[in-house]
Amino acid sequence: MHPSRRLAALCVASAVLLGACSGSASTAAPTAAVQATATPSGGPSSAPAIDYKACVAFDAGGLGDKGFNDLAMKGLEDAKAAGYRTAFTEATGAADYASNLQTLMDEGCQTIVVVGFEQTQATIEATLANEDIAFAQVDSTWDETANGPTPPNFTGLDFQVDEAAVLAGYLAAGFSQSKIIGTYGGEQYPGVTRFMDGYYAGIQIYNERKGGSAKLLGWDPVKQRGTFVGGDNPWGDLAKGELLAKQLLDQGADVVGPVAGATGNASIKAMAAADKWAIGVDTDQALSMPEYGNAILTSAEKRIDVAVLEAIKKTAGGDMGGDNFVGTLANSGVAISPFHDLDAQIPAELKAEVEQLQADIASGAIKVSDYLK
Numbered sequence: 001m002h003p004s005r006r007l008a009a010l011c012v013a014s015a016v017l018l019g020a021c022s023g024s025a026s027t028a029a030p031t032a033a034v035q036a037t038a039t040p041s042g043g044p045s046s047a048p049a050i051d052y053k054a055c056v057a058f059d060a061g062g063l064g065d066k067g068f069n070d071l072a073m074k075g076l077e078d079a080k081a082a083g084y085r086t087a088f089t090e091a092t093g094a095a096d097y098a099s100n101l102q103t104l105m106d107e108g109c110q111t112i113v114v115v116g117f118e119q120t121q122a123t124i125e126a127t128l129a130n131e132d133i134a135f136a137q138v139d140s141t142w143d144e145t146a147n148g149p150t151p152p153n154f155t156g157l158d159f160q161v162d163e164a165a166v167l168a169g170y171l172a173a174g175f176s177q178s179k180i181i182g183t184y185g186g187e188q189y190p191g192v193t194r195f196m197d198g199y200y201a202g203i204q205i206y207n208e209r210k211g212g213s214a215k216l217l218g219w220d221p222v223k224q225r226g227t228f229v230g231g232d233n234p235w236g237d238l239a240k241g242e243l244l245a246k247q248l249l250d251q252g253a254d255v256v257g258p259v260a261g262a263t264g265n266a267s268i269k270a271m272a273a274a275d276k277w278a279i280g281v282d283t284d285q286a287l288s289m290p291e292y293g294n295a296i297l298t299s300a301e302k303r304i305d306v307a308v309l310e311a312i313k314k315t316a317g318g319d320m321g322g323d324n325f326v327g328t329l330a331n332s333g334v335a336i337s338p339f340h341d342l343d344a345q346i347p348a349e350l351k352a353e354v355e356q357l358q359a360d361i362a363s364g365a366i367k368v369s370d371y372l373k
Helices: 009-013 068-081 094-106 117-129 161-175 190-210 238-250 262-273 290-295 304-316 340-345 348-363
Strands: 050-057 084-089 111-115 134-138 154-159 180-185 215-217 255-259 277-282 296-302 323-327 334-336
Touching: 050 068, 050 094, 050 304, 068 084, 068 111, 068 304, 084 094, 094 111, 094 117, 111 117, 111 304, 117 134, 134 304, 154 304, 161 180, 161 190, 161 255, 161 277, 161 296, 161 334, 161 348, 180 190, 180 238, 190 215, 190 255, 190 348, 238 255, 238 262, 255 262, 262 277, 262 290, 277 290, 290 296, 290 340, 296 340, 304 323
Parallel strands: 050 084, 050 111, 111 134, 134 154, 154 323, 180 215, 180 255, 255 277, 277 296
Antiparallel strands: 296 334
């Protein structure tokens, strides 16, 4: 893997916390037609038109997930506002992935950003078969062991979100009254389990420093076993999200960090109804779900919107790819959100400890992997 130096603008542009575009509850969307994006303001773009077409293939779970699809849409909307011609497709399931990419290629897209690790095989095939089109993929880097050298028309957009999740896990351990934190994932993929690894590591660091006994339910990184939604709708099963939250509450958890798209949003709602707390994922969910802001302790964020926009700019500028970008705490590609409504309830000492932990991880003084054994 070759971490890219060509998305350096991400580090500057993401210095300010960015919220996701809010949407309605996730619904299954038709995938047959390419859809043009609207300018964020609803009016014409103020930027000069750019003769370049940049597109996004969204993952299952769809727009309105208040998470990573919505963040990628914000990046595409920002590209539209900058003057690029844009379009997108949505997927209802794995059967749509390859056909959606073909649809965008047929529409003349010159850069295609693919959202989600589940689209990896379709992206590999499209990248290798279409050397004149630039592909970028959110939550994935090119596996050179399995697939050979990174193609010159591919840019991986990955996020070391376990670093941000460590901070959230430490915060949760310090804030929790029961000292029991729960988590679960949509499916068992690295893009999901990295969050869960981080929660686990943060809790271990808290226990080590405080002589505590806080614990995580729902994930064991050593055994690589945990709780996952599964089924044919892991990212949009609202009933399952509510059920899993109630099961964790019954086991004593008073903070839950779901990693399951709209399924997880239902868990956040359930935690709010129980007057308990949740950890958001991907975006600042206290902003994207303000009705539950008083229950969202913080969120482990990926700066997907900025990465999407910078990938479009990079490829439109003639740099087709050949490398990967990995967002970290050090380059501001990942972060935890402000504490918003709960800020006054978090002790100053705990805030200072989280801030110092962030500095230690960013400097390399603390490695997440050391706490996953």
